[in-house]
Amino acid sequence: MKSNELRTSFLEFFKDKDHTIVPSMSLIPRDDPSLLFTSAGCVQFKPLWTGSVPLPYKRATSVQKCFRTSDLDNVGKTRRHHTFFEMLGNFSFGDYFKEDAILWAWEYLLEVLGIDPTRLSVSVYKDDDEAYDIWHKKIGLKKERIFRFGDEDNFWGPAGNSGPCGPCSEIFFDLGEKYSCGKKTCVPGCDCDRYPEIWNLVFPQFNQTVAGERLPLKNRGVDTGMGFERLAAVLQNKDSVFQTDLFYPIIEDIIKHKNLKYGEDRRIDVAINVMADHVRALVFAIGDGIIPSNEERGYVLRRILRRAVRLCRNLAINDPFLYRFVPRVIDMYKPAYADLVERREEITLIIKSEEEGFLATLEKGLHQFDEICKTRNSISGEQAFKLYDTYGFPIELIQEIAKEKGISVDEKGFMAMLEQAREISKAEAKFIPKGEWTILNDENGTFIGYDKVSVETKIIKFNAHEKIIEIVLKESPFYAEAGGQVGDQGEIVGEGFKLDVKDTYWHQGMIVCHCKLAQGKFTPGKVVAEVDLRKRKESARAHTATHLLHAALRKTLGEHARQEGSFVEPGRFRFDFTHFKPLSNDEINVIENIVNEKVLDNIPVEKFNTTLDEAKRLGAMAIFGEKYGDKVRVVKVNDFSIELCAGIHLDNTGQIGLFKIISQEAAAAGIRRVEAVVGLRLFEALRKSVSTIKELSQILGTDKDLIKKAYDFQERLKELEKLHRETSVQLARIKANELVRKLKKEKSKIIAQQFDKYSPDAIRLTADFIREDTKNCIGILYQEINGKLNYLIFVGQNLVKKRPANKLIKDVSKILGGGGGGRPHMAEGGGGDPKKVAEAIDFLKNKIE
């Protein structure tokens, strides 16, 4: 069965059993900060089991995009590990339980897929007799094909650090003797390749807290996950996932490009597998809006890409290479993930430029490498770590190159330093209250902030740790960070205490206020919650302005200028959009004009809830990679701008006040970022710049052509500086001649001369000239500035060894009460007392005679 058919057959099977087909969530998990990536099919459903949101359906089925890097080192080497994969799942929330889950799984495998039941065996949790009996009595599976395992294997979850978990039952497929590790202990569940686990049926019945406690789950149910790629390998009768139609077309492309042979040299096979896996993962991750970067998700992406590039090097590929296979991946996945198609060029470009970036980094690292090799023939742990940590040189590559050059690497020392760095990083990580959530009322807070900014309500959940307290309110006027708009700030006042709300965010369907205790002692109960209205207003100005900007960009630049992300805070915002070149000044002017026209037209901003279909019919813009429910909120300004958006907006565009773009830059390849300010903040900035210009015109003595005037001044200054330099040289020459003549006439060996109003440069030059003319003298040239003495001591070439100037100046400075230093032929000092000059000169006279 082709994999594209397999997907549909699964969804159709469960649809027939009254399941709602739910689309895959983005690889970026929404409102779950404990997870970096969507790592399983159940992630998007977590709040449905805990009951923190109302149930939209009781049964669901999905094919979920997933991303895991926990086994990164194994990817490509084994027949079943990969970073990106899809998971087939069926889910029940307070509805059917073990029996139906098991019977349907069996039915699907046997009757739809036609799998030979004699090749299947199962496991259950050690004391889960209920599941055991269903397999044994209802299905009729023989006892020797049912295994009981403990917590390690048959208790699942939670995904992330808290949430639903429970016992599970796994289904294994027997590939046959030849894949076995041969040990006597080789039974289903063995680590070797013989019995891949194809389906895991989880029965979530507990809600594990952050602290590790397991509470009964409100909507206990079923959560199953079947590895799509593994299943495809079984059905297509392939040795490994890389030979299925989910990978092989990519592999074919790779070997065609470089005339490689697949299946002959394991080392080459592994490299090709890794490349195929990683490029597929990159396409999906970037498709969901993650961009390679130096932090968080983006960093994981960067690491994956670099791992692949490094393996390219092993195949003697030294140019950007991976990006070539993006079209193939997208082509393969088009039937199930059509939205990738329109992002093809962008994804290709991002991967290509990241590859180029890494190749440049490697170039720099190689330079460092050579520097080290110049001086010694081994690399210490510290040096290896520096190459790795500062120059981004993968340790594997350090070893490879060292091997080529025949030098050793202190791997133990390297690992020790890496471990140390990890510890430091962990220890300093951001403080999140580790305390326990106290649940006073097991209902969900509701957001009422669209209409109200102040409300009397009560605390229903809280998590306090010293002065940091996280709070869930029954009714929250605080907007939680979403859609790029920062969370509201404000205060919560209760009996005998006051809390400052520093931030508000979503956590598993709850609106959480991150607070700091400002006054009194915290006790839960009735409170008055009030949003900081001034900040809220300024945020709303900025947010409504992003919508106008978005529309103006599309109108000016074309339909491709689509929003990629935004960051909205009081009075200003950043807006990222797809566009391939910088905006010209003309374009910026046009865009600003359009937005400001809409502001001046004072158009009402309509906000209403509707269905997703209706919103689409209206032509609403949605942000790519965002997931929307069936009910959506639409924000509409005439026909000019219609967007899906849950953010806080103004009542009419006039409240924006004024709009101005203040900067633009590249956010990533193919993505431009503009920053703009609005409202009061913009007004403040304008006021400041007007007064700056006013002051400037006063200084420059003109109120027009300021720029030309400034250039003129600059030009004039340069001329004068040049003239001054030339004069200084001549003056120094004259002065030097004079002093040398005097020296010779007096047959003295010391020159002491006051040089007031000379520049340090001129004094130095004079000393240079004197040193050219006479080799046997010591000189001190000094000047008085602000009642203190600056001085320069020089020593003739023949005396440099015997009486180095930098030593003399230490002693002279002691006499004068200042400080100084320099080089043997010339030294400078300062801060001395002018009255003691004579004493210093006497000292020098003594030194030379």
Added chain:
RNA sequence: GGGGCCGUAGCUCAGUUGGGAGAGCGCUUGACUGGCAGUCAAGAGGUCACGGGUUCAAAUCCCGUCGGCUCCA
């Protein structure tokens, strides 16, 4: 969120314990010259990222900001 490194001429970079802002390439001009980066000479080009501090003196030391690279969480 926490570290490391970096920011100096158009480009690639050097700049010792704080004490004259440099090299190579490129550019301009002139002379010489039959090649492969031709040779020689002269010249232009710098807010040493920015803002504070320490100091008689900061490209150099300290603090902060911005930007780039990089490692970890």
